[in-house]
Amino acid sequence: MTALTVRLRAWQHRALSAWQAASSRDFLAVATPGAGKTTFALACALTSLAEAPHRRVVVVTPTRHLRRQWAEAAARLGLRLEPDWSPRRDGRLPRDAHGAVLTYQQAAATPVALSRATVGALAIVDEVHHAGQDRSWGDGLRVALERAHRRLALSGTPFRSDDHAIPFVRYEGAEAQPDFSYGYADALADGGVVRPVRFPRLDGRMEWRDATGTRWAATFNDPIARQQANQRLRTALSPDGEWLPRVLAAADQRLRAVRREHPGAAGLVIAADVDHAHRCAELLRVECGQHAEVAVSDDPQASARIAAFAEGEAPWLVAVRMVSEGVDIPRLRVGVYATATTTELFFRQAVGRLVRALPGLGEQPAWLFVPDDPRLRAHAEQIAQERRHTLGDTADAAVVADEAAAAGEGGTPTEAADAAVDLAHGVADDGQLSLFAPLSAVALGDPDESAPTTGPRGAASNGSPAGSGADPGAASHARAERAAAADAAGGTTEVQLAAPPPLEGAVAGGGAGAAGAARSPAAHKRRLRTANTERVRAIVARSGMGHAAVNRELNRQARITTVAEATEAQLQRRLEVAEAWLDRL
Secondary structure, eight states: OOEEEEEEEHHHHHHHHHHHHOOSSEEEEEEOTTSOHHHHHHHHHHHHHHHOTTOOEEEEESSHHHHHHHHHHHHTTTOOEETTOOOOTTOOOOTTSSEEEEEHHHHHHSHHHHHHHTTTOEEEETTGGGOOTTSHHHHHHHHHTTTOSEEEEEESSOOOSSOOOOTTOEEETTEEEOSEEEOHHHHHHHOSSBOOEEOOEEEEEEEEEOTTSOEEEEETTSOOOHHHHHHHHHHHTOTTSSHHHHHHHHHHHHHHHHHHHSTTOEEEEEOSSHHHHHHHHHHHHHHHOOOEEEEETTOTTHHHHHHHHHHSOOSEEEEESSSOTTOOOTTEEEEEEOOOOOOHHHHHHHHHTTOBOOTTOOSOOEEEEEEOOHHHHHHHHTTTSOOOOBTTOOOOHHHHHHHHHHSOTTOOOOHHHHHHHHHHTTBOTTSSBOOOEEEEEEEEEEEETTSOOOOGGGOOOSSSGGGTTOOGGGOOHHHHHHHHHHHHHTOEEEEEEEOOOOOTTOOBTBSSHHHHHHSOHHHHHHHHHHHHHHHHHHHHHHHOOOHHHHHHHHHHHHTOSOTTTOOHHHHHHHHHHHHHHHHHO
């Protein structure tokens, strides 16, 4: 079998050895966002295929966007994972792929069909904490992966805001036990793996009217009940107030300073909802003179927008739920937390979008501008601490619902959670709109950049240059030397793994290396399907036949059952048959 050279970080190499040595069917790997869980998991997949070349690999992810990201990462290693596959009754996987990538929602919708496809397979469950006991995703996943050969669960934030057990996770007493753990503090100490994050905070004086019509006024430092605290935060984030434009302007100023040394650096605004995202983009245009790309979950082009943004040099991206766990945009250096979601899980996920270090930049801190809400302040101060999921940590319904709504695309909260979400967003019990309305949000001062900064082993660095908010260009020669040493410490090791086995029906030209990365097999199949669809339309227009009849005849001549199940070679043959048909018309 052909050897393949894969570059692994030290922690990935240790984790791969632990995976290979483990005798258990289930393996939980916990690694901080930005550390490279995908590369580690794909290395595990290569070793699994080396043991059994006919074994299949099935990856389950939280979002549609991550399906393509996983497929593209796999293609760089010569591993073909089909991101556009859907489980069917017979559970057949494409013959020209080593496996497939699908979402939790797909697994929950067709668990029995998926279970047929995963018999004897390696199952990789990305961000497994999304699947909890007695929830649709968790129940579907248990059925779908029941007969898998091994199950590799991945998580960067292995805890939930409820007491539901996470599938395929081992508990001792009530505490989840990872089989391998690599925390944010570990990654900071290694250097060159993740960035330190600073949390500039801005206070304000907010005025609002609640659901009963009562007027309130409070700063973030005023102690008030949780319901009023939620309303205070939503008031601060209103695009019609002064607070949000002030924060966006400060964040843009920071990004401009960073781009002087890192020209491709970018900023991310995490918005509350679709309308809020477009209003934030408009504020960036009007207040800062900056164009912002907008990616929201109900936009069919959102994944393409994110991919283009990741590869481009545009300064700002405004997103709702789309840029969450696993989305890889290493050039993000500045963020604005402009959502009213206050759970620790979602906050950590937001921080995770900024921590991916780029090689060759030396010290490269990131900034996440946050409201000075006490809950977010506590998350920022504790971000470097590790926490395992403990059963019995039951939050109230509003917090659970808040997290379910923010957890990612396609999530389906329970009816009780839906009701809690509605109440949190201003819908009264009787279904009538409440009287809640933001009245004003006045910023008090400028964002405080002297707040504690994440550092090695989670230490705060209040008075040091790393925590002072100074521009990156002000680093001393000694700090530059330390940064270079950190880059070296976070270096990689070349590991020889078996290349993926050859596939029936695969068209030559894809695979590992630069050429394979440039020509993604999944992207090529999408282009072939699109071309086939266009030829069918043209034949229908010229011949007067119906779409169904044309498709049946093309499938018969190309000797395929359906376009969805066709290999690259079959799609190419079908396209040639269609073009020959058109030439005769």
